[in-house]
Amino acid sequence: MAKPSTENTQVDLSVDLAGLKLANPVMTASGTSGYGPEFAEHADISELGAFVTKAVSPEPRKGNPPERTVETKGGMLNAIGLANVGLERFVSEKVSFWKNRSTPVIVNVVGHSVEDFQTVCSRLDDVECIAGLELNVSCPNVADGLEFGTDPNRLKGLVESVRPLVKRAKLIVKLSPNVTDIAETARGAVDGGADVLSIINTVQGMAINVDTWKPMLANRTGGLSGPAIKPIAVCMVQRVYRAVARDANVPIIGMGGICDWRDAVEFFLAGATAIAVGTALFVDPKIPMKICDDLKTYVANRGLTSIREVIGQLK
Amino acid sequence: MTASQSQTNGAYRTAMVSSHVRLCREHYRLTLQLRDMDHSKPGQFVHISPALLEKEQIGDCRLTTMDYRQPFLRRAFSIADHRQVSDGWECDVLYRVVGTGTRWMEKLGKGDAVSVLGPLGNHFPIDTKKKNAWMVAGGVGLPPMMYLAKSLAKADRDVIGFFGAQSADLLALALDGDDKPDTLAQHAVLADKNFAQSNVAIVVSTDDGSCGFPGHIGSALQAYHQNNPVANDELVVYTCGPEVMMRFVAGFCRERGIDCYVCMERSMACGIGTCQSCVVPIHDQDDEQGWRYQLCCTEGPVFSEKDISWDFPS
Numbered sequence: 001m002a003k004p005s006t007e008n009t010q011v012d013l014s015v016d017l018a019g020l021k022l023a024n025p026v027m028t029a030s031g032t033s034g035y036g037p038e039f040a041e042h043a044d045i046s047e048l049g050a051f052v053t054k055a056v057s058p059e060p061r062k063g064n065p066p067e068r069t070v071e072t073k074g075g076m077l078n079a080i081g082l083a084n085v086g087l088e089r090f091v092s093e094k095v096s097f098w099k100n101r102s103t104p105v106i107v108n109v110v111g112h113s114v115e116d117f118q119t120v121c122s123r124l125d126d127v128e129c130i131a132g133l134e135l136n137v138s139c140p141n142v143a144d145g146l147e148f149g150t151d152p153n154r155l156k157g158l159v160e161s162v163r164p165l166v167k168r169a170k171l172i173v174k175l176s177p178n179v180t181d182i183a184e185t186a187r188g189a190v191d192g193g194a195d196v197l198s199i200i201n202t203v204q205g206m207a208i209n210v211d212t213w214k215p216m217l218a219n220r221t222g223g224l225s226g227p228a229i230k231p232i233a234v235c236m237v238q239r240v241y242r243a244v245a246r247d248a249n250v251p252i253i254g255m256g257g258i259c260d261w262r263d264a265v266e267f268f269l270a271g272a273t274a275i276a277v278g279t280a281l282f283v284d285p286k287i288p289m290k291i292c293d294d295l296k297t298y299v300a301n302r303g304l305t306s307i308r309e310v311i312g313q314l315k
Numbered sequence: 316m317t318a319s320q321s322q323t324n325g326a327y328r329t330a331m332v333s334s335h336v337r338l339c340r341e342h343y344r345l346t347l348q349l350r351d352m353d354h355s356k357p358g359q360f361v362h363i364s365p366a367l368l369e370k371e372q373i374g375d376c377r378l379t380t381m382d383y384r385q386p387f388l389r390r391a392f393s394i395a396d397h398r399q400v401s402d403g404w405e406c407d408v409l410y411r412v413v414g415t416g417t418r419w420m421e422k423l424g425k426g427d428a429v430s431v432l433g434p435l436g437n438h439f440p441i442d443t444k445k446k447n448a449w450m451v452a453g454g455v456g457l458p459p460m461m462y463l464a465k466s467l468a469k470a471d472r473d474v475i476g477f478f479g480a481q482s483a484d485l486l487a488l489a490l491d492g493d494d495k496p497d498t499l500a501q502h503a504v505l506a507d508k509n510f511a512q513s514n515v516a517i518v519v520s521t522d523d524g525s526c527g528f529p530g531h532i533g534s535a536l537q538a539y540h541q542n543n544p545v546a547n548d549e550l551v552v553y554t555c556g557p558e559v560m561m562r563f564v565a566g567f568c569r570e571r572g573i574d575c576y577v578c579m580e581r582s583m584a585c586g587i588g589t590c591q592s593c594v595v596p597i598h599d600q601d602d603e604q605g606w607r608y609q610l611c612c613t614e615g616p617v618f619s620e621k622d623i624s625w626d627f628p629s
């Protein structure tokens with residue numbers, strides 16, 4: 001890399017997510033940083049571009065029995081089962097932490113029916129301090145057992161049905177990688193009215209104990225995350241960026257295996273406007289802050305002044 | 316008294332290996348130099364990993380890169396001892412080699428750097444009203460008891476240690492004195508050098524009978540208790556080890572109205588309450604089904620036996 005031609009301090013890391021201004025483009029990924037307070041004990045939330053909470057469903061959920069996680073080569077499988085405190089307790093106990101904070105908070109929303117998503121979205125859109133609602137569509141619909149996120153039409157229908165209820169917050173749709181062509185589901189989400197796309201959720205996976213011949217996870221299968229999925233995620237971000245998002249002017253939050261600045265830059269080049277760190281936070285919750293520092297250096301070293309000049313520049 | 320609340324939020328540090336000793340087959344003691352980890356209590360654990368975020372020189376700049384190393388996630392180990400030394404603090408962990416993470420640890424040598432998060436979790440409560448404290452451990456449930464023994468001795472309790480293993484070569488004890496563990500488990504003896512320093516007499520059991528009482532440590536506990544009755548309300552039992560063993564010890568205590576604290580083990584990804592991996596079912600009268608999950612990493616690992624919903628299919 002060449003000698004820096006710009007001072008780090010002059011580098012602009014701010015980005016715009018469909019009107020939501022982030023001081024920097026590095027966020028946490030849902031389910032890997034709690035509701036806020038747990039994470040705040042170990043890292044400074046004010047240094048994040050945005051914070052994404054654990055999923056919230058209308059009713060509290062206990063989640064799956066243990067074992068819920070297992071390390072695999074290059075990453076981990078999880079089947080937490082969307083354990084969460086439920087909408088009412090979230091509003092009464094967890095929201096106050098986010099009042100008067102400069103860092104935007106995005107709430108991950110999950111449900112087993114269209115009505116579930118509507119209930120949570122309409123209630124949380126009223127909560128002033130919540131900047132965005134991220135729909136987690138990687139879960140089965142109780143009505144027919146099919147995931148919302150794997151069928152473009154079904155996804156479009158879901159997004160359309162919550163769109164009118166989300167008047168203030170940004171509506172983010174988190175896409176599942178467990179599809180044949182992610183551009184099709186991305187198109188469904190955008191046509192349904194998504195403001196932003198998050199790419200990707202975990203990749204379906206399984207690990208088997210060769211001594212007991214049983215699955216390692218109590219839920220049998222789980223979602224793969226961590227460095228092992230990064231090439232899949234980068235590929236999907238560039239596919240959606242080029243096929244759908246760029247022309248539709250819908251920003252992408254890229255995630256999947258990001259551990260350091262180099263990983264992050266790949267996502268920006270592929271077309272992400274912001275990135276999120278998930279599994280790597282389990283190793284060190286300060287990784288997002290380190291990535292921010294290093295992105296400044298990277299941008300300066302390239303002779304640029306803003307991270308925005310890197311977005312989508314894949315040749 | 317319920318198991319104590321988490322007292323401290325561990326910090327992330329780079330530690331240096333100051334010694335690494337093989338104790339018996341598959342068991343090692345790793346001593347870590349941790350200059351500024353200046354507090355911890357028995358029952359707490361450290362979460363360790365090889366992931367050192369290294370500064371990489373790129374042109375004139377230094378950037379942080381994360382080389383991929385296995386294990387990727389941290390691994391939890393009970394603090395087996397923690398003491399002040401001339402230039403800071405030292406912490407011992409005792410581990411058994413069982414998989415990827417512990418195989419990495421096995422290769423560590425003096426001077427190697429390790430990333431340590433800790434101390435984490437709550438700790439064993441020390442009940443000042445109960446004169447007798449019995450520690451019951453199986454397999455790698457032993458390490459937290461080594462640290463606990465010291466605290467109990469300081470608190471002037473009468474302490475007995477019950478330690479079980481599959482066979483003599485898997486006992487991470489220092490049994491080189493003249494006293495040999497009683498094969499009938501009727502008497503506790505000062506047979507282990509380290510525990511003897513805290514004046515803790517021990518009862519030992521092995522599944523194959525190669526040392527001490529032949530059978531599991533729960534049976535040894537029963538045999539000892541029969542021979543050495545102690546008023547149940549003057550006794551507190553601490554246990555750590557395989558869940559079947561702790562379940563047995565908890566049942567033994569419940570039948571007799573003895574207070575019992577268990578140190579639970581769960582797969583942990585984060586260790587700080589953010590990932591929801593490490594759940595333990597706990598009785599909850601306010602819940603429709605009568606139970607809810609608590610997190611082993613932040614609300615445990617020590618739980619009162621009474622609080623655990625043992626019947627839950629976990």
Ligand SMILES: Cc1cc2nc3c(=O)[nH]c(=O)nc-3n(C[C@H](O)[C@H](O)[C@H](O)COP(=O)(O)OP(=O)(O)OC[C@H]3O[C@@H](n4cnc5c(N)ncnc54)[C@H](O)[C@@H]3O)c2cc1C
Nearest residue numbers: 390391392393409410411413414415416417455458580581
């Ligand atoms: C709070 C807490 C404290 C702990 N304290 C200690 C301690 O002081 N000393 C210690 O040795 N371990 C301790 N453990 C267990 C330790 O964390 C695991 O042994 C370790 O994570 C295994 O990592 P691995 O990568 O080597 O094995 P993995 O690759 O993760 O597992 C390999 C196989 O071994 C099995 N396994 C996992 N743990 C054990 C075990 N303890 N005994 C036998 N088989 C196992 C797994 O189910 C798997 O099949 C503690 C765990 C917790 C949660």
Ligand SMILES: Cc1cc2nc3c(=O)[nH]c(=O)nc-3n(C[C@H](O)[C@H](O)[C@H](O)COP(=O)(O)O)c2cc1C
Nearest residue numbers: 029030031055078136200201225226256257278279
């Ligand atoms: C333990 C765990 C829990 C997760 N929970 C959620 C969740 O509740 N909602 C969601 O949309 N994604 C969830 N995810 C997916 C992550 O937000 C992220 O999309 C994925 O892990 C890929 O990023 P990573 O490789 O950096 O972890 C979870 C991931 C992990 C590892």
Ligand code: FES
Nearest residue numbers: 585586590591612
């Ligand atoms: S290990 Fe992550 S919540 Fe306990």
